[in-house]
Amino acid sequence: MPITADYIRIADEIVADIRAGRFAPGAKLPSITQLAATHKVSPSTVKQVYVRLEALRVIRRHQGKGVFVNDPKLWMREP
Amino acid sequence: MPITADYIRIADEIVADIRAGRFAPGAKLPSITQLAATHKVSPSTVKQVYVRLEALRVIRRHQGKGVFVNDPKLWMREP
DNA sequence: CCACATTTGTCCGTATGTATC
DNA sequence: AGATACATACGGACAAATGTG
Numbered sequence: 156m157p158i159t160a161d162y163i164r165i166a167d168e169i170v171a172d173i174r175a176g177r178f179a180p181g182a183k184l185p186s187i188t189q190l191a192a193t194h195k196v197s198p199s200t201v202k203q204v205y206v207r208l209e210a211l212r213v214i215r216r217h218q219g220k221g222v223f224v225n226d227p228k229l230w231m232r233e234p
Numbered sequence: 235m236p237i238t239a240d241y242i243r244i245a246d247e248i249v250a251d252i253r254a255g256r257f258a259p260g261a262k263l264p265s266i267t268q269l270a271a272t273h274k275v276s277p278s279t280v281k282q283v284y285v286r287l288e289a290l291r292v293i294r295r296h297q298g299k300g301v302f303v304n305d306p307k308l309w310m311r312e313p
Numbered sequence: 314c315c316a317c318a319t320t321t322g323t324c325c326g327t328a329t330g331t332a333t334c
Numbered sequence: 335a336g337a338t339a340c341a342t343a344c345g346g347a348c349a350a351a352t353g354t355g
Contacts, residue, residue: 206286241323241324278324278326297331299332299339
């Protein structure tokens with residue numbers, strides 16, 4: 156049974172949170188520092204989470220402002 | 235005109251290479267060390283390239299073997 | 314306008330582990 | 335056994351954008 160990497164697990168949790176409505180489209184996600192603290196990982200790891208979610212178009216990163224949830228219509232898809 | 239980050243520029247070049255047929259589906263991409271050398275960036279930056287391309291499903295990373303091109307049908311799309 | 318704190322952006326270097334050849 | 339290659343995580347350094355006072 157493979158253990159999932161932190162940066163993928165955390166990314167998946169954020170996607171699940173969005174799908175569950177715990178983060179609305181346009182909402183600001185926790186800062187890198189905060190997320191690192193709550194998940195007990197380094198800021199570098201959280202940055203990688205956000206790089207991944209940005210590639211998936213789940214979020215937009217905005218330097219100096221924060222990280223924001225994209226409209227799910229932009230990224231939701233089957234499979 | 236904003237300058238693009240290395241890890242995005244390199245990722246885009248690889249996608250362009252695939253679209254142009256310079257890398258066929260299933261082909262093995264250059265190793266991280268090689269790609270870092272030819273682009274004059276650090277291995278860390280190339281890893282970030284591959285994390286991004288994996289999220290976009292352009293490639294599969296296979297520990298100990300290499301990085302391979304996915305079938306474009308898996309990831310090509312109109313935005 | 315300026316100073317400051319906060320936040321993300323990018324890149325680098327290192328350490329350790331695991332898989333493959 | 336040894337070499338090669340990717341996997342993950344961490345830490346640091348500096349830049350750039352933003353907001354506040």
